Amino acid sequence: MIQAIPLALLAILAAVAAFVRKAPWPRGSVLRSTVLAGIGLFAAPSLLIEIAKGNIDDITRVTLFSLTPVFAVVFEPYLGSGSTSQQRSGLTASLIAVCGTLLVFPFSFPQSGAAALALSGILAAAASVAAANCLSVRLVCDQAPRSLLSFAAVAAGSAAVALGAWSAVFERRTWSSPRIDPWTALDLPALVLLFWLMRRMTAVRMTTRFLLAPLLANLVGLAFLHPGVQARGWLGLSLIAAGSGWLLLGPEDTPEEASSPLRINQP
Secondary structure, eight states, rough: TTHHHHHHHHHHHHHHHHHHHHHHOOOOOHHHHHHHHIIIIIIHHHHHHHGGGGOOOOOOHHHHTTTTTHHHHHHHHHHHHOHHHHHHHHHHHHHHHHHHHHHHHHOOOOSSSSHHHHHHHHHHHHHHHHHHHHHHHHHHHHOOOOHHHHHHHHHOOOOOOHHHHHHHHOOOOOOOOOOGGGGGGGGHHHHHHHHHHHHTTTTHHHHHHHHHHHHHHHHHHOOOHHHHOOOHHHHHHHHHHHHHHHHHHSSSGGGSSSTTTTTOOOO
């Protein structure tokens, strides 16, 4: 599976940097949580999307993934460090954005059992990303700053191994060289940015990327293609912008300011 390549590259680079900087490596329960975070953040969603690909269209997938911030708001008090007041405001903002997404991308209910299973798989993928985001932010912020390198190496490496194992067992083997999409070259810096933000943003704010991506794609399309947009579309875009804007810019504790019972005292 092509998604394993940038993850493997990141794991190698992060491991080398961790050894050079003599960063502490996760052990025990922290190591298990780090592996779980990597698989939940990258491997499990990719596999679920791949399995559901033939029974669900891209528009429905984008719509379902707009629920990721909703899941993150629900999970953060248990896996992260969010407060009850932040949970209420974040849930309201994320639901407003979801309503906007439904106006821009009309949702169609599955017409078959296979489509219903595929829909459930995409929902599970969105929940997996949200939960892993919450766990990752908590783990990273509870460790020494330089431990981010070892965390990235273990998390990305575990996801790459899981994806590679799936590909070796279930995908058809070919002797030709793998076709790499030009956009794949952007995956590595995007992954680096994702891990870098884990110490600087809450999990809920990080999951707004699933709202901002379709919003920006639509705005770019409007700017260059000038299509006719109905009032419903403008209302939907406005709701997405309002909800994601509140999630990003609204008052909220930063990860470093939140206390956690899993704080790790490492050198």
